Amino acid sequence: xxxxxxxxxxxxxxxxxxxxxxxxxxxxxxxxxxxxxxxxxxxxxxxxxxxxxxxxxxxxxxxxxxxxxxxxxxxxxxxxxxxxxxxxxxxxxxxxxxxxxxxxxxxxxxxxxxxxxxxxxxxxxxxxxxxxxxxxxxxxxxxxxxxxxxxxxxxxxxxxxxxxxxxxxxxxxxxxxxxxxxxxxxxxxxxxxxxxxxxxxxxxxxxxxxxxxxxxxxxxxxxxxxxxxxxxxxxxxxxxxxxxxxxxxxxxxxxxxxxxxxxxxxxxxxxxxxxxxxxxxxxxxxxxxxxxxxxxxxxxxxxxxxxxxxxxxxxxxxxxxxxxxxxxxxxxxxxxxxxxxxxxxxxxxxxxxxxxxxxxxxxxxxxxxxxxxxxxxxxxxxxxxxxxxxxx
Ligand SMILES: *Cc1c(COP(=O)(O)O)cnc(C)c1O
Numbered sequence: 001x002x003x004x005x006x007x008x009x010x011x012x013x014x015x016x017x018x019x020x021x022x023x024x025x026x027x028x029x030x031x032x033x034x035x036x037x038x039x040x041x042x043x044x045x046x047x048x049x050x051x052x053x054x055x056x057x058x059x060x061x062x063x064x065x066x067x068x069x070x071x072x073x074x075x076x077x078x079x080x081x082x083x084x085x086x087x088x089x090x091x092x093x094x095x096x097x098x099x100x101x102x103x104x105x106x107x108x109x110x111x112x113x114x115x116x117x118x119x120x121x122x123x124x125x126x127x128x129x130x131x132x133x134x135x136x137x138x139x140x141x142x143x144x145x146x147x148x149x150x151x152x153x154x155x156x157x158x159x160x161x162x163x164x165x166x167x168x169x170x171x172x173x174x175x176x177x178x179x180x181x182x183x184x185x186x187x188x189x190x191x192x193x194x195x196x197x198x199x200x201x202x203x204x205x206x207x208x209x210x211x212x213x214x215x216x217x218x219x220x221x222x223x224x225x226x227x228x229x230x231x232x233x234x235x236x237x238x239x240x241x242x243x244x245x246x247x248x249x250x251x252x253x254x255x256x257x258x259x260x261x262x263x264x265x266x267x268x269x270x271x272x273x274x275x276x277x278x279x280x281x282x283x284x285x286x287x288x289x290x291x292x293x294x295x296x297x298x299x300x301x302x303x304x305x306x307x308x309x310x311x312x313x314x315x316x317x318x319x320x321x322x323x324x325x326x327x328x329x330x331x332x333x334x335x336x337x338x339x340x341x342x343x344x345x346x347x348x349x350x351x352x353x354x355x356x357x358x359x360x361x362x363x364x365x366x367x368x369x370x371x372x373x374x375x376x377x378x379x380x381x382x383x384x385x386x387x388x389x390x391x392x
Contacts, residue, residue, distance in 0.1 A: 011200020090382030117307025118150025120194030195238025210244025
């Protein structure tokens with residue numbers, strides 16, 4: 001199959017993507033698509049975005065040669081793209097900055113978001129504080145109890161956290177409520193989606209905002225190695241840090257891409273978040289992609305020890321990359337991820353987010369299968385301070 005850069009005009013990546021939303025949102029999505037495509041070409045938007053990325057968020061992030069890790073797992077050179085060093089501790093700020101600047105340019109006074117573990121909620125509340133926007137974050141009641149610290153953070157940043165009591169009272173119910181709010185308040189409200197999912201144009205737009213990761217990494221590796229890497233490795237929840245790294249290398253056919261999902265308690269336990277490795281095509285969050293659903297077509301609850309991977313779907317562009325075999329997707333368990341978490345802490349003095357620890361764990365496991373002399377870039381999507389209580 002020929003490999004094209006997508007989405008097409010209707011927001012499809014092959015059969016994936018598109019828009020599965022109430023009629024009332026079509027106008028809002030069209031408006032967003034128009035505004036985004038003109039902002040992309042607008043020098044003022046690009047300069048403002050890149051100034052905030054560097055002055056506020058801390059870009060460019062280093063591409064660090066992890067010599068001890070490389071030696072330990074028997075791969076020639078593993079470089080870590082240090083998104084963990086960004087303001088708020090993860091890559092999510094790249095996207096929320098881009099969308100908040102866009103919201104401001106569109107004259108919106110209020111932003112909303114949904115959050116599971118609270119990480120995207122915190123990144124949204126952060127930019128809302130920065131730009132003086134009112135901010136409401138939908139969060140399942142269950143998650144509010146589990147993630148008390150992030151709830152406090154959001155409140156301190158001036159956001160309102162709205163408890164969602166319906167369904168399983170977790171992320172997927174929060175998404176439904178956020179979409180419902182948007183339908184009602186679309187004139188003055190902007191909906192900040194946290195990953196490369198949602199109805200068109202969100203998957204492509206979030207990808208573009210996150211692709212600063214891969215663009216920087218490419219320049220940095222060409223400078224350090226005088227050649228492209230052999231492998232890119234990143235964890236996949238909704239897929240935004242992975243797509244941000246992968247996308248700028250799409251046409252570089254020699255570069256292999258590996259996305260690492262959460263196998264949770266094991267793929268056969270039913271308690272995992274591996275939508276690409278073991279899901280089926282379906283509709284979630286306004287787009288078609290691979291999802292976890294039961295035999296009645298109901299979306300299942302995902303599970304992962306890493307809160308940020310705990311999502312029963314994945315961005316449509318990943319489903320497309322899988323279909324055309326541009327990227328490989330694998331899954332590692334909670335237990336393996338914890339080993340990755342300890343390993344990087346012990347050998348490099350870097351405590352990774354449990355999400356990113358999945359990518360580390362995969363490299364450790366697959367080290368022998370990766371060709372000798374390989375140069376690898378691994379996206380260290382976030383730092384692990386938030387996860388210390390999980391690891392004991
Ligand atoms: C949210 C999060 C993820 C998962 O989201 P993606 O959209 O798949 O990148 C991964 N790592 C960290 C640190 C996160 O906070």
